[in-house]
Amino acid sequence: MPIEALLVLVIGGIAGVALLLHLTGRSNLRVLSPDGARAEWLRHFPDDTIVDVTLSHDGHAALLRTETGPGLLWSFGADTVARHLLDFDWLEHPKGMEFYFHDFATPHVLVHLDETERRHWRHLMEPA
Structure with missing residues (x-):
């Protein structure tokens, strides 16, 4: 696999995980009691x-x-x-x-x- 394609897959995967975490509310700061x-x-x-x-x-x-x-x-x-x-x-x-x-x-x-x-x-x- 060419390095360019691998680079796109890695960057896309990291961005996808970050977006998924943000959309599910996992990036919000915890509120303490x-x-x-x-x-x-x-x-x-x-x-x-x-x-x-x-x-x-x-x-x-x-x-x-x-x-x-x-x-x-x-x-x-x-x-x-x-x-x-x-x-x-x-x-x-x-x-x-x-x-x-x-x-x-x-x-x-x-x-x-x-x-x-x-x-x-x-x-x-x-x-x-």
Whole structure:
């Protein structure tokens, strides 16, 4: 088979799968509930004890306080990503807060928050 035909088949197949996932709703961001955020956090960190969960108004992120400190859970397509807030920086952003992790696997994430949420989340992240 000529390389050009193979290239067209591969590109067409990848585009077809992406289109199919989008049309079936699999590319939408996951919306979290308090119980769903707890379950997802425990899926990532089964040994943690969760003290409380604070969801963003859009439901795409949650700030969790655990016995070992705060953690951030956010939607990544239909899945979630969770990180303990141990080695990170955050900056104000016009749309919310931007978290920069000192980890090459998760460089940064923008969490959409309004001004009231920003103040509340800053308060929850302060060391005890």
